[in-house]
Amino acid sequence: MMMTLIKGSTVAAEGHGHSPIEQFEIRELVPINLFGIDASLTNSGAYMLVALGLIFSFLYFSTGGRSLVPTRLQSISEILYEFIASTVRENVGAKGMQFFPLVFTLFIFVLVLNLLGMIPIPGVTFTVTSHIAVTATLALLVISIVIVYGLYTHGIGFFGIFVPSGVPPALLPLLIPIEIISFISRPISLSVRLFANMLAGHIALKIFAGFIGLLLGGGIWALLAPLPLALTVALTALEVLVAVLQAYVFAVLTCIYLSDAVHGAH
Amino acid sequence: MSPAGKGSDEHNGKISQEARAEIKRRSAEIGRRLEAARPTLQDLAQSNGDRQNASHEAMGRALRLSTELIGGIVVGAALGWSLDNYLMPYLFGVKTWPLMFIIFFLLGSAAGTLNVVRSGMKMKTGPSDPSRGRAVPDDDDDVN
Numbered sequence: 286m287m288m289t290l291i292k293g294s295t296v297a298a299e300g301h302g303h304s305p306i307e308q309f310e311i312r313e314l315v316p317i318n319l320f321g322i323d324a325s326l327t328n329s330g331a332y333m334l335v336a337l338g339l340i341f342s343f344l345y346f347s348t349g350g351r352s353l354v355p356t357r358l359q360s361i362s363e364i365l366y367e368f369i370a371s372t373v374r375e376n377v378g379a380k381g382m383q384f385f386p387l388v389f390t391l392f393i394f395v396l397v398l399n400l401l402g403m404i405p406i407p408g409v410t411f412t413v414t415s416h417i418a419v420t421a422t423l424a425l426l427v428i429s430i431v432i433v434y435g436l437y438t439h440g441i442g443f444f445g446i447f448v449p450s451g452v453p454p455a456l457l458p459l460l461i462p463i464e465i466i467s468f469i470s471r472p473i474s475l476s477v478r479l480f481a482n483m484l485a486g487h488i489a490l491k492i493f494a495g496f497i498g499l500l501l502g503g504g505i506w507a508l509l510a511p512l513p514l515a516l517t518v519a520l521t522a523l524e525v526l527v528a529v530l531q532a533y534v535f536a537v538l539t540c541i542y543l544s545d546a547v548h549g550a551h
Numbered sequence: 552m553s554p555a556g557k558g559s560d561e562h563n564g565k566i567s568q569e570a571r572a573e574i575k576r577r578s579a580e581i582g583r584r585l586e587a588a589r590p591t592l593q594d595l596a597q598s599n600g601d602r603q604n605a606s607h608e609a610m611g612r613a614l615r616l617s618t619e620l621i622g623g624i625v626v627g628a629a630l631g632w633s634l635d636n637y638l639m640p641y642l643f644g645v646k647t648w649p650l651m652f653i654i655f656f657l658l659g660s661a662a663g664t665l666n667v668v669r670s671g672m673k674m675k676t677g678p679s680d681p682s683r684g685r686a687v688p689d690d691d692d693d694v695n
Contacts, residue, residue, distance in 0.1 A: 464662070466662035470619075470625070474623075531614075
């Protein structure tokens with residue numbers, strides 16, 4: 286019986302559609318070549334366009350009425366706005382509200398992409414945020430804005446954030462490199478966190494879902510099939526939570542980093 | 552209100568004194584039962600919410616802290632390695648491997664720990680929860 290299982294798993298691994306990492310494959314949909322640069326529309330790009338379309342149309346139509354007593358859709362938009370606005374105010378302060386459009390865009394973009402990845406469409410479903418190329422680009426955008434805005438408002442004094450206050454000068458040669466490494470590690474932990482969470486979650490989902498089919502095809506082992514099914518249901522709920530949580534964490538950390546740029550050294 | 556009821560409301564209501572007393576008794580009874588029920592309901596909702604929040608927060612915290620630590624170590628190690636292999640040989644023509652790697656690995660570990668401590672402190676003091684505490688005063692606030 287165990288042999289059947291193992292044989293089944295190898296067959297499944299070779300057969301198409303059952304490998305747990307196949308879902309992350311980038312596929313070319315419309316080949317576009319711009320001056321020697323491969324700018325083809327891939328499934329990743331298509332998902333981003335779908336997300337943009339969804340976000341734009343939702344926000345446009347839900348706020349179109351502009352009624353004083355909000356309709357249900359309008360109150361969703363208002364809740365989203367107030368949620369991000371209070372996050373920005375709490376973490377950056379009132380001066381940080383100039384960055385509200387940035388934080389709101391990042392949050393809603395990551396959130397919708399994460400959630401779109403949770404909708405299973407056979408052969409289509411793709412989670413854009415499970416690729417580090419995407420999350421690292423977003424993180425680099427954030428950290429570039431922090432550096433450029435910090436230098437713009439504080440000049441060279443912006444580098445004062447690398448000098449911790451209230452420590453004996455003898456320790457500074459040790460502490461400044463630590464602070465610099467800590468600063469450089471920010472975009473890395475920001476991007477790795479989002480990408481790793483989405484990647485690991487989707488792989489786990491696929492593996493446990495794959496067990497159901499394997500057990501069902503394994504004779505008496507089919508009796509155990511409800512176990513991975515229950516686990517898959519639970520994991521799906523957890524993944525939806527992670528999708529929202531990680532979008533929020535991305536927004537909060539963006540705010541925390543921006544507060545350095547706004548307030549400079551303390 | 553006294554049964555004599557010499558106030559202005561003697562002219563307003565068409566209800567008899569007995570009915571008035573009865574209504575008052577019943578409303579007091581309802582109030583008493585509400586008071587008795589309220590804390591248990593509140594406790595139930597709160598403990599439920601707290602338990603759920605705790606597990607969500609704990610997971611988010613774990614995910615965050617682990618990447619903070621790893622990020623620091625990876626950046627330190629990568630910096631040290633590239634100093635050893637590229638910057639030092641080309642700029643000064645000296646072979647420092649693995650000195651810089653070791654030094655920056657240690658610095659990176661310190662930076663990772665610093666990241667963890669910082670975000671841990673931020674979580675502890677953290678942004679205040681707006682759902683805690685009532686924004687709108689209700690009847691109890693006047694009484695107490």
